[in-house]
Amino acid sequence: MYQLFVEEHFDAAHYLPEYNGKCERLHGHRFKVVLRVEAESVGSDGMAYDFAEMKRLLRELLSQVDHTCLNELGPFSAKAPSSENIAAWLYRELQPLFEDTPVRLASVEVWESPTAGVSYSP
Numbered sequence: 001m002y003q004l005f006v007e008e009h010f011d012a013a014h015y016l017p018e019y020n021g022k023c024e025r026l027h028g029h030r031f032k033v034v035l036r037v038e039a040e041s042v043g044s045d046g047m048a049y050d051f052a053e054m055k056r057l058l059r060e061l062l063s064q065v066d067h068t069c070l071n072e073l074g075p076f077s078a079k080a081p082s083s084e085n086i087a088a089w090l091y092r093e094l095q096p097l098f099e100d101t102p103v104r105l106a107s108v109e110v111w112e113s114p115t116a117g118v119s120y121s122p
């Protein structure tokens, strides 16, 4: 099994209304996002999938949340924009994009600081 991964980032503000601490106040992060796909085999070119295509799909999706206040966006109107919920939302949006490809989406990581993050797979 091969796992291929690419990394991108977006900048956004959020607050966690039910958190009892400083994260309940509006603040920002540079969120790092790692997209991982799995492949059973590689093609005759020696590659399982195109990193450039993975990055394109991820960048296109992240452009919807870059430089926003996440709490104001539809996906996070009912669910707090925690890293957990951001990762699950990104997974749900990305999964169909890989349905007709030789790879399948394995997981999405969202890092909200250089030392703390979440990995989501259903």
Ligand SMILES: [Zn+2]
Binding pocket: 014, 023, 027, 028, 029, 112
């Ligand atoms: Zn935060």
